[in-house]
Amino acid sequence: MQLTPDWRLIGKLDHSVSDSSLGEFYAGGYTEAVVGYAYRPVRNDRLNALVKYTYFYNVPTTGQVGLQNTAAEFLQKSHIAALDVNYDLTANWSLGSKYAYRMGQESLDRVNPSFFDNPAQLAVLRVDWRFLKEWDGLAEVRTLNLPDINQRRRGALAAIYRHISKNLKAGVGYNFTDFSDDLTNLKYNHKGVFLNLIGLCDGRLASLGSGHAGVQPLFRRKMYWYQDFSVHFRFLRLLSI
Amino acid sequence: MRMGYGLTKMQFSSAIEYRRDNAEQLDRTHTETTTWLFRNNFKFATDARLAPYRQAGPLGQ
Numbered sequence: 390m391q392l393t394p395d396w397r398l399i400g401k402l403d404h405s406v407s408d409s410s411l412g413e414f415y416a417g418g419y420t421e422a423v424v425g426y427a428y429r430p431v432r433n434d435r436l437n438a439l440v441k442y443t444y445f446y447n448v449p450t451t452g453q454v455g456l457q458n459t460a461a462e463f464l465q466k467s468h469i470a471a472l473d474v475n476y477d478l479t480a481n482w483s484l485g486s487k488y489a490y491r492m493g494q495e496s497l498d499r500v501n502p503s504f505f506d507n508p509a510q511l512a513v514l515r516v517d518w519r520f521l522k523e524w525d526g527l528a529e530v531r532t533l534n535l536p537d538i539n540q541r542r543r544g545a546l547a548a549i550y551r552h553i554s555k556n557l558k559a560g561v562g563y564n565f566t567d568f569s570d571d572l573t574n575l576k577y578n579h580k581g582v583f584l585n586l587i588g589l590c591d592g593r594l595a596s597l598g599s600g601h602a603g604v605q606p607l608f609r610r611k612m613y614w615y616q617d618f619s620v621h622f623r624f625l626r627l628l629s630i
Numbered sequence: 631m632r633m634g635y636g637l638t639k640m641q642f643s644s645a646i647e648y649r650r651d652n653a654e655q656l657d658r659t660h661t662e663t664t665t666w667l668f669r670n671n672f673k674f675a676t677d678a679r680l681a682p683y684r685q686a687g688p689l690g691q
Contacts, residue, residue: 400672
């Protein structure tokens with residue numbers, strides 16, 4: 390596949406193994422492999438798209454294991470494909486959408502895993518509004534379809550962000566749904582207030598790309614926010630600790 | 631240990647973590663746990679002037 394200036398390729402591979410002197414029952418494992426292909430046309434910076442494939446394999450450690458060899462968290466093997474598209478309607482309004490499909494298998498028994506299918510489809514529609522000088526707001530509607538158990542969950546999410554500096558913005562929001570838009574996350578405890586911190590990293594990449602610290606004119610056209618690093622806090626989780 | 635490498639069009643970073651636990655049990659025996667963690671990230675763009683894409687996902691939370 391030929392890469393053009395409009396495209397960008399990203400990849401991630403996290404792998405962990407844990408062995409115990411007590412035997413395999415107490416061992417754990419984790420693999421997350423991600424390949425993404427991002428599309429941002431050079432001549433039309435209103436459009437941004439990202440196609441992403443994720444392979445996820447997780448064997449929870451015994452610290453998360455309950456009685457009778459069953460895990461507090463599912464053993465999980467998943468293939469997840471996702472498509473994200475964002476389009477800037479005007480300087481202050483953007484539309485976004487996300488569709489993801491999980492071809493997943495789970496098991497509760499870690500000694501003799503008996504995997505069962507757990508596919509899922511996620512669809513998200515989002516609108517972003519940049520108001521005043523340093524404020525952003527967003528609203529989303531989400532639906533999660535779990536065909537094997539004939540279940541469909543719907544809801545919304547809203548958040549407001551304040552630009553703290555040129556490279557950092559912080560926000561607070563409320564998730565009215567109990568599921569995550571990360572399909573590797575099988576928990577339904579996401580409802581509630583959350584804090585989010587998002588960093589902007591264009592300067593770093595500009596200096597790497599151009600060979601000098603000056604920012605190319607292309608960067609000046611528009612300020613883009615990335616979730617190169619993003620910190621999430623959910624009050625419900627903090628309270629439960 | 632963490633390391634990274636950046637070229638005009640490409641960035642690569644990698645990290646390795648090693649952890650060894652030796653825990654004494656109630657019966658005074660010891661259990662040992664060894665954990666390795668490998669993290670790798672890769673980015674490639676054909677036009678170095680391009681700003682990185684604005685990540686459309688994860689959307690919100």
